Amino acid sequence: MYQKGRAWIELNMEHLKHNMEQFRALLPPDCALMPAVKANAYGHGAVLVSKALQKQGVKSFCVASAAEGAELRKSGIDGEILVLAYTHPEQFGDLIEYDLTQTVVDGNYAQELKRDGRRFTVHVGIDTGMHRLGERWDNLEEIVKIFRIPNLNVTGVYSHLCVSDGKDSKEKAYTLEQIHHFEYVVEELHRRGIDGFKCHLQGSYGILNYSELCFDYARAGIALYGILSEKNDRVNASVDLKPVLSLKARLESVRMLYQGESAGYGLTYSAGKTQKIGVLSIGYADGIPRNLSNRGQVLCNGKAAPVIGRICMDQMLVDLSGVEQAAPGDEAVLIGTSGELEIRAEDMAGWAGTISNEILSRMGERLERVAV
Template sequence: MQSILPSTCKFMAVVKANAYGHGDVQIAKELNRAGIFSFAVATLAEGVTLRKHGIKGDILILGYTHPKDIPSLKRYRLIQTVVDYSYAAMLEDIGEKIRVHVKVDTGMHRLGESYSHIDNLKAIFGCKHLLIEGIYTHLSAADSLRSSDVAYTRQQIGRFYDAINQISHSGYAIPRIHIQSSYGVLNYPELDCDYVRVGIALYGAYSHPQDQTKVSVDLLPVMAVKARVSAVKEIPAGDAVSYGRDYVASRPMKIAVVAIGYADGLPRNALDSQGQVLIHGHRAPIVGKICMDQLMIDVTDIPGVAQGDTVTIWGQDGTEQITAEQVAANSNTITNELVSRIGSRLERVYIRHKQAK
């Protein structure tokens, strides 16, 4: 990702939501070892967790922090996003120096002071107690190459720079700028910014398996999800499997019960015509409804399946591979949601790639 960016642009690793389910502390430590010292999180608690575990560098809170918790910003050396003008005024009234980045709403209509409220933006920059170290926006359709979405993204970018120019013409120094998230980098790498906020691509995945981008990069998935076979049983034709009796065996079958379910983050609706897992290097279809703690698979034609065997929910087994993007698409969601919902009771085992330095 860094190789397609201007040399002056720094990498801001987005490690919110437990680093998209990968484990925020472990991921951030590895990034520190790789020379990354700028991070983005969603909440104060996420930032505090990183600091308590020795993560070095700048940590930007992208979301709202309640006024009662503002003292923790200084205590843990965190940077707060100014979510709008009224929030800036509240921070200013505290009367203490607070490190911030200013968010500009250019059309996402989530957080940020509107690009059209120039007087409010100037007033934010005029706050004496706010140490403004950055200004940024978020692109709502950067993942799409449809002409209408590209036009809207260009409009957002134009709105952002127009607001910056007006702030600058009023005599205020413009701090470090960041616009792009993962797809902003992949589709608009030419933007001259000081940071890029890389999220899902950092973990070697796209949001959708069919996504096309202007720039092609070799993304390697960081996460594989595996579980154990807890039981193997034979059932006669005509018997039903799992809740609701929706799946009925059309022939005598061998069923393996796998110790993972929707409480672990696997979507309950992951079962459709392509709902599969890998075992012994073969694809095995999921049968019956996914339960809270278990799911069942058809291993009738896969020899030697036994209790304790490893099942790959997504990842690689032999020459076969199921990607997180495919599982997400089968579940009518995006990879970002799928991986960030991985439950805490799944043990995370970290293995450094042999080519990693």
């Protein structure tokens, strides 16, 4: 039995398995999942999540850095691990040592890998319109040159859709244009006798809104964890996604705040009447956004408790006026369910003025991750 200390994350692995099955049913039979487990699996715990996915037959993963890939290898994760972003030449040895697949972020970077001289397994990034990473789709001669560098074993090409979550006609048209650009590059490579590489284009929203596409991999990210980026997002696919993560903390103290008194740093909250307040053992060092000060709520014993005062590094204050029974040591739920009430990551993101991807990926290392 694990110890539920000051604050912790619970991971429902049955929900993770369920979500994976939803994606597999949605994708073409020949398209394999390549889950994004970057940023500590969006805060869920990369090792825990990757081990669970590996047991369900997942053989390919993608991360943001060589260090993230090395952590997975050291923890016993097999199969392909693709580094989606830049790796500095000083870390090229890690790519070799831990058998990582590196993204060629542009033609100049390909030359950097060439000068190193060691043999690298790579996927070539194609910039189809996001203009972040990848060699431009219309610079075909440069892309072909990358394939011909002797010490690069090119096993894949990919791009990234930047408005696949969009619903208006402009966003849809741009996404279709990106898809066309990517397909053009793949067809031209094949026409020139270059083959034997895998293709992937879709992230979460690319899968959920353009599931008819048929590539070798699909990089399911935030939605694999049962969450959408924003509460009001709507997708074309009929899927039943279940949140994997719950975030909980202890009530450290329950006390009275008398009418006219103020609480917390800066005295930003003042009691209009005498009320019961609670101190939670979690703060911005654990990943709770400081701009949730005096905004949003938590759940305690099946009741809602509004956040009051400024979020501290290690604590936060809540109004327990509506919670009849609350005592030190009780669990408070910041994301998850309590009784009949639920707070989703999308809710916290909305209160904080951001997206759930940021809320989850910033969860601190001192939060214990536990599979339940």
